[in-house]
Amino acid sequence: MAENQPDLDCVQVTYVNPETGDDAENILGFYALMLRPGQTLSLPARSPSQVFHLIEGGVDVSTCGKTFGLVEADTCCAPGYEPVTLKNRSADQSAFVFIADESPLHRKLGVYETR
Numbered sequence: 421m422a423e424n425q426p427d428l429d430c431v432q433v434t435y436v437n438p439e440t441g442d443d444a445e446n447i448l449g450f451y452a453l454m455l456r457p458g459q460t461l462s463l464p465a466r467s468p469s470q471v472f473h474l475i476e477g478g479v480d481v482s483t484c485g486k487t488f489g490l491v492e493a494d495t496c497c498a499p500g501y502e503p504v505t506l507k508n509r510s511a512d513q514s515a516f517v518f519i520a521d522e523s524p525l526h527r528k529l530g531v532y533e534t535r
Contacts, residue, residue: 430461443524451519455479455508463504465535468522470504471497477515480507501535 435450436443443449449468455461455477463470472481474490481488482505483498489509490496498504500522508515526532 445524447522447525449521449523453517453519455506455515457513458508458511460505460507465501465503467500467531467533468526469497469500470519470521471495473518475516475518477513478509479515479517480509
């Protein structure tokens with residue numbers, strides 16, 4: 421996908437129920453994110469908290485005034501309503517991050533918000 425659409429700001433796959441296209445689970449949302457070499461991605465402040473698990477590469481996760489340097493198999497989280505910045509530390513390798521959040525639950529409750 422990244423090779424076919426090199427102008428995309430973000431390469432993300434959202435896990436969904438293949439039969440319905442709805443969220444894979446009723447409470448949690450799951451995503452795989454690719455950061456291109458040297459890419460920095462700013463995520464807006466949203467109501468759900470988020471968990472980041474590094475699959476491959478090296479990524480700095482900045483939130484709440486702190487930066488967490490992740491290497492493969494590291495996990496960190498960010499509370500809701502806080503912006504998050506992800507930075508791929510490598511200048512020549514992509515990084516892959518698995519993300520879980522509470523977006524499906526927040527949407528069902530009618531409290532989902534992006535600031």
